[in-house]
Amino acid sequence: MRSAHATELSSSSRINRHMGFSWKTYLKRYWTLYLLLLLPVAFFIIFRYTPMTYILLAFKKNNILLPPWKVEWVKNNGFDWFIKAFKDRGFQTSLRNTIFLNLLDLIIGMPMPILMAILLNELAFPKYKRITQTVLYLPHFLSWVIISSITLRLFATNDGIINKLLGTQIPFVGTEGNWRATYIFLGIWKECGWNTIIYLAALTAISPELYEAAEVDGAGRWRKIWHVTLPGIRPTIVVLLIMNLGHILGSEFDRPFTLSNKLVEGASKTISIFVYERGVMGQQYALSTAVGLFQSVVCVIFLLLSNSLAKKFGERGIW
Amino acid sequence: MKRILALVLMVALIASLGVTAAFAADDGFVDGKFTETRHITVEVFNRNNDGGTDPTNNVWTDFIKQQMLDKYNVEVEFVSVGRWTEADDIGNLLADKKAADVSYTYNYNTVISYANMIDENGNPGVIDLAPYLEEYKDYIPDLLKLLGGEDNLYYDKDPATGAVWMIEGVRADTARITTFIRKDWLDKLELPLPTTEEEFHNALVAFRDNAELLLGADADKMIPYTTSTDIGWRNDLLSVSYVADDISDETLFVYGYDDRHLLYPGYKEGIRTLNKWYNEGLVWKDFGLYNDSTVEDDNMKAGYVGAFMHNWDYPFRNGDDCINLNLQRNVGEDAMFVAIDCFQNDAGVTRKFMGAAVGSDRKIFLPSTNDEPVASLLYINFISSEDTIKYLQTGLENTNYILHDDGAYEILPATGEWVKNSGNNIDYTMTCNGLYLGEATGATTALSYPGIPAEVVITANEFGKNNGRYPLHYNVGTIESETEVGSSLTSKRDELLTKAVTASVEEFDSVFDSYMDDYLNAGGQDIIDERIQKLADVYGIIYNK
Numbered sequence: 030m031r032s033a034h035a036t037e038l039s040s041s042s043r044i045n046r047h048m049g050f051s052w053k054t055y056l057k058r059y060w061t062l063y064l065l066l067l068l069p070v071a072f073f074i075i076f077r078y079t080p081m082t083y084i085l086l087a088f089k090k091n092n093i094l095l096p097p098w099k100v101e102w103v104k105n106n107g108f109d110w111f112i113k114a115f116k117d118r119g120f121q122t123s124l125r126n127t128i129f130l131n132l133l134d135l136i137i138g139m140p141m142p143i144l145m146a147i148l149l150n151e152l153a154f155p156k157y158k159r160i161t162q163t164v165l166y167l168p169h170f171l172s173w174v175i176i177s178s179i180t181l182r183l184f185a186t187n188d189g190i191i192n193k194l195l196g197t198q199i200p201f202v203g204t205e206g207n208w209r210a211t212y213i214f215l216g217i218w219k220e221c222g223w224n225t226i227i228y229l230a231a232l233t234a235i236s237p238e239l240y241e242a243a244e245v246d247g248a249g250r251w252r253k254i255w256h257v258t259l260p261g262i263r264p265t266i267v268v269l270l271i272m273n274l275g276h277i278l279g280s281e282f283d284r285p286f287t288l289s290n291k292l293v294e295g296a297s298k299t300i301s302i303f304v305y306e307r308g309v310m311g312q313q314y315a316l317s318t319a320v321g322l323f324q325s326v327v328c329v330i331f332l333l334l335s336n337s338l339a340k341k342f343g344e345r346g347i348w
Numbered sequence: 349m350k351r352i353l354a355l356v357l358m359v360a361l362i363a364s365l366g367v368t369a370a371f372a373a374d375d376g377f378v379d380g381k382f383t384e385t386r387h388i389t390v391e392v393f394n395r396n397n398d399g400g401t402d403p404t405n406n407v408w409t410d411f412i413k414q415q416m417l418d419k420y421n422v423e424v425e426f427v428s429v430g431r432w433t434e435a436d437d438i439g440n441l442l443a444d445k446k447a448a449d450v451s452y453t454y455n456y457n458t459v460i461s462y463a464n465m466i467d468e469n470g471n472p473g474v475i476d477l478a479p480y481l482e483e484y485k486d487y488i489p490d491l492l493k494l495l496g497g498e499d500n501l502y503y504d505k506d507p508a509t510g511a512v513w514m515i516e517g518v519r520a521d522t523a524r525i526t527t528f529i530r531k532d533w534l535d536k537l538e539l540p541l542p543t544t545e546e547e548f549h550n551a552l553v554a555f556r557d558n559a560e561l562l563l564g565a566d567a568d569k570m571i572p573y574t575t576s577t578d579i580g581w582r583n584d585l586l587s588v589s590y591v592a593d594d595i596s597d598e599t600l601f602v603y604g605y606d607d608r609h610l611l612y613p614g615y616k617e618g619i620r621t622l623n624k625w626y627n628e629g630l631v632w633k634d635f636g637l638y639n640d641s642t643v644e645d646d647n648m649k650a651g652y653v654g655a656f657m658h659n660w661d662y663p664f665r666n667g668d669d670c671i672n673l674n675l676q677r678n679v680g681e682d683a684m685f686v687a688i689d690c691f692q693n694d695a696g697v698t699r700k701f702m703g704a705a706v707g708s709d710r711k712i713f714l715p716s717t718n719d720e721p722v723a724s725l726l727y728i729n730f731i732s733s734e735d736t737i738k739y740l741q742t743g744l745e746n747t748n749y750i751l752h753d754d755g756a757y758e759i760l761p762a763t764g765e766w767v768k769n770s771g772n773n774i775d776y777t778m779t780c781n782g783l784y785l786g787e788a789t790g791a792t793t794a795l796s797y798p799g800i801p802a803e804v805v806i807t808a809n810e811f812g813k814n815n816g817r818y819p820l821h822y823n824v825g826t827i828e829s830e831t832e833v834g835s836s837l838t839s840k841r842d843e844l845l846t847k848a849v850t851a852s853v854e855e856f857d858s859v860f861d862s863y864m865d866d867y868l869n870a871g872g873q874d875i876i877d878e879r880i881q882k883l884a885d886v887y888g889i890i891y892n893k
Contacts, residue, residue: 091461091464091465093442188634291636307834311457
């Protein structure tokens with residue numbers, strides 16, 4: 030796909046240089062393709078970019094009865110809500126929690142599907158492999174609401190099934206540290222299988238000849254994984270890593286909200302919950318828009334940084 | 349040809365002008381009734397209850413619609429708002445300009461937030477009712493009667509601007525929280541009904557120590573005292589029994605932001621007592637983990653719970669599925685929770701801090717998208733009339749109730765179309781929460797819980813307001829710092845109390861104080877300061893601690 034595209038480009042630049050490029054002939058030839066492209070572009074403009082005008086709300090007085098461009102600006106050159114947010118203890122805590130939980134997810138949660146994909150790839154019986162795969166995907170389709178109530182039945186400190194069986198009183202979800210561990214564990218349990226899909230696809234793209242060559246050179250199973258499989262999926266890993274870093278300040282709502290309880294709120298309040306409490310429950314739409322905008326800007330910065338870093342280390346990056 | 353056409357057009361234009369003029373001359377409101385049918389939309393909560401009906405279209409709404417049409421020539425259409433997603437739903441409807449013409453919410457700040465926003469016509473998002481209340485005063489006698497006079501009609505009148513953004517609903521029955529205990533367990537252990545905190549504590553200890561006797565094989569499931577993370581509500585009577593009896597009205601106002609009384613001086617000691625109980629194994633160990641009441645309710649129904657504090661009718665509500673009837677089925681005929689009133693303060697009085705009859709219930713407001721403020725006001729009056737409320741609460745004789753000789757209405761179990769989606773249809777009687785049947789109210793309340801002995805109900809209701817103190821209303825207008833915090837302080841309060849109760853006895857002080865610091869820093873202190881300031885500004889009262 031990519032190489033075909035590259036050829037196309039080089040051929041058109043050749044036309045440009047040697048034969049005298051003419052937009053007319055070019056468009057005459059490819060206008061249908063551009064016409065087709067109009068549809069997705071229109072979609073993005075209407076449903077993605079037009080709503081973005083409401084970002085203005087972050088710099089305006091709290092008013093949702095008027096379009097934001099008609100509302101008055103706030104103090105401090107329009108940055109009053111940002112200043113308020115950063116002075117707010119609730120925001121500071123939620124910012125810290127969001128970063129911490131996302132980092133844990135990244136460090137612990139990200140390698141898991143890779144391991145799982147390699148494991149699956151090494152399985153010899155195709156039927157067993159397929160069944161395992163399906164079973165692993167299923168938790169992805171459960172909502173966090175359901176998972177959270179199952180979690181309590183299982184992990185409650187005194188009445189939970191696990192503690193009853195073990196005869197212990199381990200507060201799996203009752204102290205902040207343990208709750209974080211449970212939170213990460215449940216995230217892996219739910220999404221790990223689903224996230225293997227993309228790695229498995231990457232694995233199939235590795236040429237079998239490489240494995241054969243490695244075998245000829247006397248490589249065992251570990252050596253093959255280390256020198257063929259992992260390098261083979263490295264571009265995929267890097268792309269996913271970049272995208273995950275782009276989410277470092279992003280935050281889900283359902284997961285921390287449903288899993289949380291009053292004993293661990295110090296660890297579980299993320300930015301999304303802050304926005305819910307202030308914006309939705311407290312009608313502070315401008316403040317929460319400011320927080321959301323801050324979140325997005327940081328995410329974009331992270332995305333750009335990690336992308337350029339990846340390119341520096343010789344990877345292809347995501348664009 | 350052209351000339352004729354022009355002539356015809358001219359005539360048509362003049363004719364239409366004439367028609368418009370005729371309309372303008374008559375504002376359509378003659379002798380308390382509209383000459384042309386008007387249309388308004390009215391909010392109603394949707395509780396999505398099992399076996400319930402469509403809240404916007406059922407026999408009760410039919411009655412309201414017909415009456416409004418007959419009385420005022422006003423057509424009523426209901427708009428449902430999720431009871432449990434009230435704040436989001438109303439926000440969405442307002443932003444979408446689709447909010448009901450007559451809207452209500454439990455949250456004062458919701459109304460104020462929108463009153464502070466300006467719409468494209470330069471008007472506030474909520475209609476200022478002051479001019480309408482003045483001009484149409486003679487058309488709202490029922491509302492005035494229900495509210496008990498003009499003072500309460502103007503309860504929320506801004507002292508500075510004179511604007512009235514909302515009308516307060518009435519809490520017909522102010523009974524709030526009552527303590528309940530398993531009478532059959534006390535009998536089994538030959539203990540009296542507790543009348544002091546000490547006796548209550550002794551009973552809990554006895555429950556804990558006699559788990560084998562009381563629960564047999566399920567002894568490990570014993571919960572002497574249960575609570576939820578809403579400790580402010582679920583432990584209120586114990587907590588406020590540590591507040592000095594001679595506390596002043598100003599103090600109650602200055603520290604009165606939190607409706608659970610968290611900031612009242614002395615409150616902490618009540619929580620300390622609960623913390624002690626928790627560490628003695630008297631309180632449900634896992635209460636802090638649950639965000640809703642299902643598990644706790646199941647524990648009560650299964651008979652594992654010895655005592656708790658909750659809404660005065662908690663063990664009786666929900667008809668056949670109520671806690672006491674479940675207990676009887678699961679445990680035995682004599683198993684039941686009965687009310688006690690045992691937490692005395694320094695003056696030896698079982699003091700309770702009540703929500704006032706006016707000011708602590710729903711707030712009715714008209715969004716600026718409302719084109720029929722007069723028709724809406726008439727609706728508010730209609731829904732506040734004794735006859736309307738009586739019909740909505742009782743229904744038809746012999747179909748929905750049997751009239752007793754003493755005047756009490758015995759409400760029959762509702763089935764099919766007659767099911768009320770909310771208790772006493774309070775979602776329709778937006779200005780009135782609680783039975784409002786004049787002299788028949790007390791006797792009817794006692795009969796309102798089929799299967800529960802009348803005296804048990806009456807005692808619980810009386811204990812829910814016994815020695816109640818009603819806060820004095822200081823009308824200082826909007827307190828800005830309160831509108832900024834949203835639900836974040838409520839959530840912080842629950843966190844504070846849950847953490848403090850579950851801490852070890854040694855750590856109690858440090859946990860309570862550090863979370864209280866956090867609460868104050870997160871906006872609590874600003875609110876206290878602003879209340880002190882407003883008290884000085886509006887009433888000239890200089891508040892000293």
